[in-house]
Amino acid sequence: MLFSAVPSVNVCMTVNNILLKTSWSSSVTTLCGPLCPTVSLQASWQQHSGAASNPMTVVHVECTSCPLSIGQENILALELITRCAQVRNKSQEVCCILADMN
Numbered sequence: 001m002l003f004s005a006v007p008s009v010n011v012c013m014t015v016n017n018i019l020l021k022t023s024w025s026s027s028v029t030t031l032c033g034p035l036c037p038t039v040s041l042q043a044s045w046q047q048h049s050g051a052a053s054n055p056m057t058v059v060h061v062e063c064t065s066c067p068l069s070i071g072q073e074n075i076l077a078l079e080l081i082t083r084c085a086q087v088r089n090k091s092q093e094v095c096c097i098l099a100d101m102n
Contacts (some may be wrong), residue, residue: 008044009055015039022077029073037063 019033039062043055 008042011041013039013041022074024073024077024080027073029071030069031074031078032066032068035063035066037061 014036016036018035018037020031021028022031040060042058
């Protein structure tokens with residue numbers, strides 16, 4: 001086994017007061033939060049369907065209530081983010097296709 005010296009890694013983290021904000025023009029508004037999530041991560045090197053060098057990873061996220069504030073500015077900002085992500089994905093696909101042709 002590749003990582004027999006370290007059979008597993010466990011991490012637990014609590015983060016307080018996370019805010020997710022969107023910005024449209026000069027307007028900045030809160031989309032989600034404040035949140036106080038607890039995240040636990042376990043990575044162990046054992047037999048699984050992936051490559052032998054990759055650990056089997058389990059992520060567990062717990063969070064109390066998640067207040068959402070969705071207004072017109074939030075919708076417009078999220079649409080802009082979506083369009084930018086689509087353009088970026090298209091340009092990466094073109095680059096991959098061109099690389100495969102060479």
